Amino acid sequence: MHPPSLWQALHQRRYVLTGWPWRCALYFLTSVPLGAALLVCLLVLALAGSLLTVVLVGVPLLLTLVLAGLPVAAVERRRLRLIDPAVPLADAHQEPPRTGPAAWLRTRLQERATWRELGYSLVFACLLWPLEAVVVGTVLLVPGGLISTPLVMATAGGGEEARVLKLWMVHSYPEAFAAALAGLLLLPLLAYPLGLLAAGRAQLTRQFLDVPDHRADVRIKELSRSRMRLVNAFEAERRRIERDLHDGAQQRLVALSMTLGLARLDAPDEPLAGLLAQAQGEAKAALVELRELIQGIHPRVLTDRGLGAAIEDIADRSPVPVDLDLDLPHRLLEAVESAVYFAVCEALANVAKHSGATRAAVEARAEKGRLVVCVRDNGVGGADGAGGTGLEGVADRISVLGGHLLISSPPGGPTSFRLQVPCTPAPAR
Amino acid sequence: MLRIVLAEDSVLLREGLVGLLERFGHQVLAAVGTAEELTAAVTQHVPDIVVTDVRMPPGFSDEGLRAALRLRGDNPRLPILVLSQYVQRAYAEELLDSGDGTGVGYLLKERVGNVEEFIDALRRVSAGATVVDPEVVRQLLRHRRDPLAKLTAREHEVLALMAEGQSNASVAAALHVSEGTVSKHFGSILAKLDLNLSDATNRRVLAVLTYLRG
Numbered sequence A: 001m002h003p004p005s006l007w008q009a010l011h012q013r014r015y016v017l018t019g020w021p022w023r024c025a026l027y028f029l030t031s032v033p034l035g036a037a038l039l040v041c042l043l044v045l046a047l048a049g050s051l052l053t054v055v056l057v058g059v060p061l062l063l064t065l066v067l068a069g070l071p072v073a074a075v076e077r078r079r080l081r082l083i084d085p086a087v088p089l090a091d092a093h094q095e096p097p098r099t100g101p102a103a104w105l106r107t108r109l110q111e112r113a114t115w116r117e118l119g120y121s122l123v124f125a126c127l128l129w130p131l132e133a134v135v136v137g138t139v140l141l142v143p144g145g146l147i148s149t150p151l152v153m154a155t156a157g158g159g160e161e162a163r164v165l166k167l168w169m170v171h172s173y174p175e176a177f178a179a180a181l182a183g184l185l186l187l188p189l190l191a192y193p194l195g196l197l198a199a200g201r202a203q204l205t206r207q208f209l210d211v212p213d214h215r216a217d218v219r220i221k222e223l224s225r226s227r228m229r230l231v232n233a234f235e236a237e238r239r240r241i242e243r244d245l246h247d248g249a250q251q252r253l254v255a256l257s258m259t260l261g262l263a264r265l266d267a268p269d270e271p272l273a274g275l276l277a278q279a280q281g282e283a284k285a286a287l288v289e290l291r292e293l294i295q296g297i298h299p300r301v302l303t304d305r306g307l308g309a310a311i312e313d314i315a316d317r318s319p320v321p322v323d324l325d326l327d328l329p330h331r332l333l334e335a336v337e338s339a340v341y342f343a344v345c346e347a348l349a350n351v352a353k354h355s356g357a358t359r360a361a362v363e364a365r366a367e368k369g370r371l372v373v374c375v376r377d378n379g380v381g382g383a384d385g386a387g388g389t390g391l392e393g394v395a396d397r398i399s400v401l402g403g404h405l406l407i408s409s410p411p412g413g414p415t416s417f418r419l420q421v422p423c424t425p426a427p428a429r
Numbered sequence B: 001m002l003r004i005v006l007a008e009d010s011v012l013l014r015e016g017l018v019g020l021l022e023r024f025g026h027q028v029l030a031a032v033g034t035a036e037e038l039t040a041a042v043t044q045h046v047p048d049i050v051v052t053d054v055r056m057p058p059g060f061s062d063e064g065l066r067a068a069l070r071l072r073g074d075n076p077r078l079p080i081l082v083l084s085q086y087v088q089r090a091y092a093e094e095l096l097d098s099g100d101g102t103g104v105g106y107l108l109k110e111r112v113g114n115v116e117e118f119i120d121a122l123r124r125v126s127a128g129a130t131v132v133d134p135e136v137v138r139q140l141l142r143h144r145r146d147p148l149a150k151l152t153a154r155e156h157e158v159l160a161l162m163a164e165g166q167s168n169a170s171v172a173a174a175l176h177v178s179e180g181t182v183s184k185h186f187g188s189i190l191a192k193l194d195l196n197l198s199d200a201t202n203r204r205v206l207a208v209l210t211y212l213r214g
Helices: A006-011 A013-017 A020-055 A058-067 A069-080 A101-110 A112-147 A149-154 A173-209 A212-266 A270-297 A300-317 A334-355 A390-400 B011-023 B035-045 B063-074 B089-097 B109-113 B115-126 B134-140 B153-163 B168-175 B179-192 B200-213
Strands: A162-164 A168-170 A322-327 A360-367 A370-377 A404-408 A416-422 B003-007 B027-032 B049-053 B080-084 B104-108 B130-132
Touching: A006 A013, A006 A020, A006 A173, A013 A020, A013 A173, A020 A058, A020 A069, A020 A112, A020 A173, A058 A069, A058 A112, A069 A112, A069 A173, A112 A149, A112 A173, A149 A162, A149 A173, A168 A173, A212 A270, A212 A300, A212 A334, A212 A390, A212 B011, A212 B109, A212 B115, A270 B109, A300 A322, A300 A334, A300 A360, A300 B089, A334 A360, A334 A370, A334 A390, A334 A416, A390 A404, A390 A416, B003 B011, B003 B035, B011 B027, B011 B109, B011 B115, B027 B035, B035 B049, B035 B063, B049 B063, B049 B115, B063 B080, B063 B089, B080 B089, B080 B109, B080 B115, B089 B104, B089 B130, B104 B109, B104 B115, B104 B134, B109 B115, B115 B130, B153 B168, B153 B179, B168 B179
Parallel strands: A322 A360, B003 B027, B003 B049, B049 B080, B080 B104, B104 B130
Antiparallel strands: A162 A168, A360 A370, A370 A416, A404 A416
């Protein structure tokens, strides 16, 4: 269980009896010397840096100034635990991609965290600590002064008189003890504004030093990049397999079929001719299967002629008649063409297999940096994008490219399958 | 005997084809492995027919087809037989669009296994016929069930002659009508076959392909 936060503690009745007010006071008390020291350091660095820039020695000094936020933030993150121990602030910095001071420096200078920390340091040094000094001074000195009245009276005042908070004089012990009593009563009262201010201060520190969004952004960026790399690698592998099958197995089968054909010319006798014909038939069947396999891996026409021609090609092959309305004036990035092609394949395959449709239509147009593709049919509907179907795979591939897939397929139909992908024209191939 | 320039990048297949062609008494003037060499060989030898693969070095894309189309551009009467690993309508259409669509062939590679049919196709292309692989035609026409039934006898004749690769002028001469009449017939053929693509040349090709199936 997390320790309760300062806010929660402030709501509790026994707040003044807990350690919280003291922790707050300690926090502000430590702020003052730290802030003062920081101000001096920053001033010295800034002054010396600017003056010495002329002789170049100043440049590293100014750089140090820029990076001054790093140690300050490290200290402040620890110190924050005094008043905000629930969720300790994590280090907002990234690991440099390489070892060595140059990489470290580059990473730090490019990070938002570094600049936020510098900002925090400046605010702390110039603004916060004097305010905190006033706060902690008031909270400790006013009741302290009141409480110590009898003591002052006994010592400095010689039992005759004492000046309370330098404001008024008391001349008797009852008065002095009354002042002390007032101080004792004031102390728990002041603990509340102290707690409130400390809570605000903790919030401010978090605002500056915690950058969870940024860290998540970085992680998401890296994840999408690696996903994209995986898809590209997968794509390259498909093309390699296609090439290997084409240049190897397919050519050999054609040559085999041709040799068998020649052999048949020379073997008119029945048993042999029949066997050769049979062998040739087998070779041909293997070729047809291989051709279809290759088509499913990566169709050649997609590489050579682009998405439009490839969609025409699958429409030609579809057992359900397909009306086409394509407006794809230029080639698109390979990854986009490929993902969209396989998406349309899957959609048309579903139309043929499940929809019972008698007609389908494919529309595709690229405009304003987006490719919009729509596949419709007049079938019975009920298609489902989830549940481990091919459509899910299609949606994944499209989402890698920053696009999305919408399927509308009410029971009774019709089904409409619509995808959008950001696209840019591919560089000329 | 045909004088042939052959382009095929797979050595195995190239040697096999050379053997096959020579076996049937044809002369292979050059058997090359790249599109560039193909262009050079055709310029040098002026063959009766070019037999080429689609996919060739250096890009292993459609260099063979491109080279063939360029050669047709230079010499529209040069017969070309393209062997392809795939049925690709775009390839077939471009080929049939080149010159006046006569003396071209687009066959799946595996047809060479049927050696006699292959040699016959070769002969027909070199004689000016248009030969399209039945697989291509089948694919194109899957959705157009019996489209020819709607045509009149005269339109059938016109389409038949066009399918042989004849120009409007020669169709007109053969049928003893004017060229304008041929165009009119062709227009009504397109309408009846529901071929409403924008590019007139492609419509012609599709009409021809339609006929080839029938």
